[in-house]
Amino acid sequence: MTERSTVETPRVGVLTPAGRGAIAVVAVRGADSVRVVDRCFRAASGKSLAETPSGRVAFGRWGDADGEEVVVTRSEDSVEVHCHGGAAASRAIVESLKSVGCQVVEQQEWLAETTAGSIEAAAHRALAQVVTEREALVLLDQINGALRKDLEQALELIDSGQLEEAKDRMFTLINRWHGCNPFLHPTQVYVMGAPNVGKSSLINTLVGFERSIVFDVPGTTRDLVTTTTAIDGWKVELIDTAGLRRGADSIEQRGIDIIFDSIHRAKLVLHVAEARTWLEGKPSSKVFFSRLKGIPMIKVASKIDLLNPSEIQKLEKRAGDKFFLTSIVRRQGIDELLEGIGAIMNPPALPAGTAVLFNKEQSDRVTEAWLAPSAAVSKHALQALLAE
Numbered sequence: 001m002t003e004r005s006t007v008e009t010p011r012v013g014v015l016t017p018a019g020r021g022a023i024a025v026v027a028v029r030g031a032d033s034v035r036v037v038d039r040c041f042r043a044a045s046g047k048s049l050a051e052t053p054s055g056r057v058a059f060g061r062w063g064d065a066d067g068e069e070v071v072v073t074r075s076e077d078s079v080e081v082h083c084h085g086g087a088a089a090s091r092a093i094v095e096s097l098k099s100v101g102c103q104v105v106e107q108q109e110w111l112a113e114t115t116a117g118s119i120e121a122a123a124h125r126a127l128a129q130v131v132t133e134r135e136a137l138v139l140l141d142q143i144n145g146a147l148r149k150d151l152e153q154a155l156e157l158i159d160s161g162q163l164e165e166a167k168d169r170m171f172t173l174i175n176r177w178h179g180c181n182p183f184l185h186p187t188q189v190y191v192m193g194a195p196n197v198g199k200s201s202l203i204n205t206l207v208g209f210e211r212s213i214v215f216d217v218p219g220t221t222r223d224l225v226t227t228t229t230a231i232d233g234w235k236v237e238l239i240d241t242a243g244l245r246r247g248a249d250s251i252e253q254r255g256i257d258i259i260f261d262s263i264h265r266a267k268l269v270l271h272v273a274e275a276r277t278w279l280e281g282k283p284s285s286k287v288f289f290s291r292l293k294g295i296p297m298i299k300v301a302s303k304i305d306l307l308n309p310s311e312i313q314k315l316e317k318r319a320g321d322k323f324f325l326t327s328i329v330r331r332q333g334i335d336e337l338l339e340g341i342g343a344i345m346n347p348p349a350l351p352a353g354t355a356v357l358f359n360k361e362q363s364d365r366v367t368e369a370w371l372a373p374s375a376a377v378s379k380h381a382l383q384a385l386l387a388e
């Protein structure tokens with residue numbers, strides 16, 4: 001048998017998710033990886049990759065002198081090629097490696113092979129979709145095995161005859177999933193109030209960019225417009241409602257109906273009225289707001305730049321009322337309002353390393369195990385989740 005025939009075919013795959021970053025990473029694994037990459041890579045130093053020490057970074061071009069600029073790192077049996085993030089660049093690199101003998105591995109398969117298990121691979125994939133750092137930290141804990149460990153411990157408890165203790169663990173996981181799951185259910189915050197009180201302007205400022213054109217005509221914002229942002233590190237949907245107005249025209253009335261169809265999902269309502277209106281004690285739509293029982297509400301007094309200092313003081317001191325005073329024109333009160341929203345959302349604290357279910361299939365499996373009529377069925381459901 002020749003030495004060559006014992007060498008496994010090198011495998012190539014793209015590690016980074018499509019279209020999200022400025023840089024894409026193509027990985028080559030297998031004892032022959034340095035040799036195959038050397039057939040395509042031209043280092044600026046003129047040295048081959050085989051001559052480049054393991055762990056050292058090499059800069060150069062892919063293919064010929066006009067090829068894509070790339071940065072390459074190698075170890076004994078693997079190479080990573082870092083190129084521009086667009087799909088075309090990584091695809092071209094994968095194709096050329098295929099033409100020199102590499103086997104192409106799809107990203108999903110690659111993750112399943114290179115991570116400890118399917119849960120960790122799924123966490124890797126979910127990580128590519130997150131929008132906040134807090135979510136990313138939760139997923140990194142799962143990539144590092146937090147969920148797997150928890151499930152394995154539940155299985156050990158079942159094996160040692162402690163089914164109730166195992167079910168307590170499962171219940172904690174399910175509860176956490178429903179209570180704080182930032183992946184499926186972003187917190188919904190409805191921004192409500194009469195037309196022209198400054199709802200759209202406020203949302204734009206909270207989100208930090210000009211999402212919609214703001215017109216100075218009552219009833220401009222007719223439908224529900226949802227903007228996703230992050231507040232206090234959690235995903236939040238700010239929902240801009242149609243203006244509330246007595247004698248609303250039929251289109252606005254439709255908007256109001258839409259609100260009532262969906263408002264039960266709200267975690268919080270921002271009731272916006274102009275500061276002067278609050279001062280005069282006559283914010284509109286009392287009847288409307290009385291229908292939002294049980295949903296926490298923050299009172300926002302907008303356009304405080306239109307009040308004089310003594311009027312502002314009066315509003316601040318009004319007994320029994322806590323207002324968040326804002327002015328978009330002067331950019332006042334926005335940080336305080338963000339803090340107020342964050343405090344009400346109050347997502348449960350997740351200490352580092354906490355096991356968290358992060359997709360519905362997992363939640364269904366654990367619920368199945370928790371509801372199982374016997375230890376054997378419960379065990380089977382957990383094992384299936386670990387093996388999936």
Ligand code: GDP
Nearest residue numbers: 195196197198199200201214216303327328329
């Ligand atoms: P919406 O109908 O409640 O969404 O109100 P908009 O956000 O469309 O604002 C209505 C008008 O009020 C626009 O002309 C805004 O420029 C103006 N406006 C919004 N916020 C403020 C503010 O803090 N101060 C002042 N003076 N005008 C504002």
